Amino acid sequence: MVSQLLSTVLTVLAGIAAALAVYWALNKLAEALPGRWESRIKPYLYIAPAVAAIGVYLVYPTVVTVVDSFKNGDGSSFVGLDNFSTLLATPAFRQTLLNSLLWIALVPAACIVVGLLIATLTDRLSGRAEKAAKTIIFMPMAISAVGSATVWRFMYATQPAGTPQTGLLNGVVTAFGHDPVPWLQQSTLHANSMLLMVMLLWGQAGFSMVLLSAAIKGVPADTLEAARLDGAGEMRIFWRIIIPQIRGALITVFVTVLITVMKIFDVIYVMTNGSFNTNVVGLEFFNQLYTNYNYGNASAIVVMLLVAIVPIMIYQIRHFRAEESA
16 A cells, blocks of 8 residues: 555656656757747747647547548458448447437436526525535535446345345335345336436536536626516526526536536446446447457447537537637
C-alpha cells in the first residue's frame, strides 16, 4: 500500500516537473525570437502541447478507428461496408440497438423530472436543511460507476428460496412471505433494464438537481412576485414562468445525460454483463474487441456511436454560444 502511494505521488510530481520543463523551454524559445515575433508566437507555443495531446490521443485514434471500420476482423484487408451491414443484419445486434434506444428514451427525461422535483422541494427547506439534503443527494456523484454498480448488485441479489437473502429487495420480499425474485433476470417488458436505469438515475439525480436548483434560484424574484400579485397560482408560475426561464439548464442536463447514456458500459458490464437481454452498444463494442477479437466490427460500432453523438454535441455547442451571446 505504501509503495503504491509513493509510486503515485512520484508519478504526479514527475508529470508536473515535465510540464513545467516543457513550458519553460517554450518560453525561452519565444524570448529568443526577434522583435514583435515573441508576442505573436508565444500564445501559439503555449497551446501547442494541448493541441498536440488532442491530436495524439483523440484525433489520431478517431481516424484509425474510422479506417479500421472498413477492414475485416483482423485488419488485414478492406471489406467496405460489410462490417456495418453484417452487424445491422444480426438480430442480436438489432436487439442491442433497441435496448440502447430504450435507455436514450427514458433516462435523460427521467433525470430531468427527478432532478427538477428534488431541486424544487429542497429549495423550499431552511438553510441548513437544504444544504444537508442536497449534500446527501449529490453524494452518489462522488462514487464511480463501477462502485455504484457493485453496491446495487447487492440490492438486487437473489439467493435460493429458504436461505438468507443478501439482497435488500429480496430481504423485504421474503419478509412478507413471498419467494425471492431474480430481479436482473426479469426481461419481460425490459424490467431488468429499467432496474439498471434506476441505478444510473440514482447516480445522476444529484448532477441534475445542482444545475436545475441553481437555474431556479436565478429566476428574478420580482417576476415571481409580480405573477403572485396578479393572482397566479404556484403551479401556473412554475410552468409559465420558471420552466421557460430555466430552459437552458434543462437542455444542458438533457444533453449531458443523453451523451452519458449513449456510451453507457460499466453499469451493465458489472451488473449483468449484457445477459438476459440487457446488452447495449457500449458493451457490445467491448465484447467484439476483447471477446471476439473482431477489430472491424468493434470499430464499426464506435463509428455508429460517433455518428450518433456528434450532432448532439454540435447542438450543445451552438446552444452554449447562443446563451453566451444573449
